[in-house]
Amino acid sequence: MQKIMGDATTVVPDYLRGLAAAHPGVVEYDPVDRIVVRRAPAAPGKVGLVSGGGSGCEPLHAGYVGLGMLDAACPGEVFSSPVPNQIMAATRRADHGAGVLYVVKNFGGEVMNFGLAAEILRREGVRIEKVLVDDDASFPPELAARRRGLGAAVLVEKIAGAAAEEGRPLDDVAALARRVVGRSRTFGVALSSCTHPKTGRRTFDLPHGEYEVGVGIGGDRGHERRPLPPVDEIADVMLKRIIDELELRPGNQVVVLLSGLGATPAIELYGLFAAVRDRLVKQGVEPVRSLVGDYITSLDSQGALLTVLHADEELLELWDRPVHTASLRWGA
């Protein structure tokens, strides 16, 4: 795949500059610390939310900075964790006096660097809680430690962000965030790998007529390669482990996030959503809210990540609250 870009070394700052220029009322980009900070004034005593991760997964996380979601995001290089200095700078901007919640996806570098930043800042007296996002249902429970952080990051940022906005204390916001992770699972499939801007090469080769089952973000391979079936069967494969893990029963209400991986056309993604929804409804599970689009991606991969959250009244109420970020906006 070819790329619209300049120097491969400035792909990330070029993106961030463009993001801030396109959403001047929503975010500010600080090129020195390479962080993105919300513009909407936060009430004194509002818990701050910070996340970050390897670039290439846009709009994660800078696209979710703004009213009702993150206070600051620290984007790393493509598919590389942000460094502790970035995270510390973001934390200082996000701290409104009530402490900061880190939304950390379960990737080695992110866990380590957010941990280091927290350790240093806590010594300075900053209150920090962390939520570990590990919603990847492609690993069985006995390999739970390897479960990657995927679409649940978006759900956590939305729901915990709404709770922070209404002034809930840090412990409550953190507990809520952990509850969202515990009730969410994601399963991903890819019809192509992606092309890293620095190497210009695909991260793996996939023969025509096959797809990768159980992928994450970052261009890694899945657990298995299988012949590409029709959409209905793809929906079955994606839903099976999610439904089992969440122990979904008739009458349960769910939030569905179906994200394209970056190069999946809307016509295909909505077709897959129709198939997923049919299956949920058939089992008596009610999809009461849904998002379909590019919400967590992997550069120019074709494929999709399906995230399901077992909802309840409190979570839905917070879900519906106003949000105004570059990539998610309603009621504002």
Next chain:
Amino acid sequence: MQKIMGDATTVVPDYLRGLAAAHPGVVEYDPVDRIVVRRAPAAPGKVGLVSGGGSGCEPLHAGYVGLGMLDAACPGEVFSSPVPNQIMAATRRADHGAGVLYVVKNFGGEVMNFGLAAEILRREGVRIEKVLVDDDASFPPELAARRRGLGAAVLVEKIAGAAAEEGRPLDDVAALARRVVGRSRTFGVALSSCTHPKTGRRTFDLPHGEYEVGVGIGGDRGHERRPLPPVDEIADVMLKRIIDELELRPGNQVVVLLSGLGATPAIELYGLFAAVRDRLVKQGVEPVRSLVGDYITSLDSQGALLTVLHADEELLELWDRPVHTASLRWGA
């Protein structure tokens, strides 16, 4: 490119079913007439807006049905115009007693079929006005008749939709829509062709290291094939004819719509936006509103369409009005 799909013959209805299921409060899908209709009640005497075109260019047009934009959309087969019966059914649903405006992109089939539908319905007494969208700046003025309808369709639907929502009469809404077209130009580039779901084949082959200059939607080739330059030069190429044609001068304010063609990652698109914006600002032109994302696409093409609207106070005021559709939403 591989596809997430079932039977190639049901790709369009599967998409529409998914769209309506994901946005149940916003749109209704009528599978018999194959039209998408807004759910938000329209005030009696509101001018109706109808558009449609070949599928494969999502979210055009069904993604723009809702409060503040279209009353109904009629999607054709992939890259094929809707048929007159569809258009007539959409018109009947969109007519709230004050007549209907057709937003017609300058493609042969669309012009013909919207024309036929209008002819028949006018005989029944329905008031219909048409706006022809032909914003493609890649054809020089002497070939104006061949200018395709591109990103200006989104701008027209937003601005004329806001005017209709406030109760302006049909002639006013139509005049405003024509004013938006006259003040908008689009230039497109592609780094890859797209794959038609029925044939499974790319619409053209593009050697690595080259790109197509002056493309539209629908998988057609551009005017020229050139070596792929860095992003800054791509921005120059896209802007040059637009600035010339709109005769933009220092102090002018513009709305910028930069749309990916379907498989362009956000990181590249925002990088291109940064380059476009730098160039406008350097010339004293002020980008006062912008949209960056997949707003008008061509299946799984890589590339972008840049649309610039020479704004004025009235247009900006209407631009800022609330909108609630599947793909564009603010203030609601």
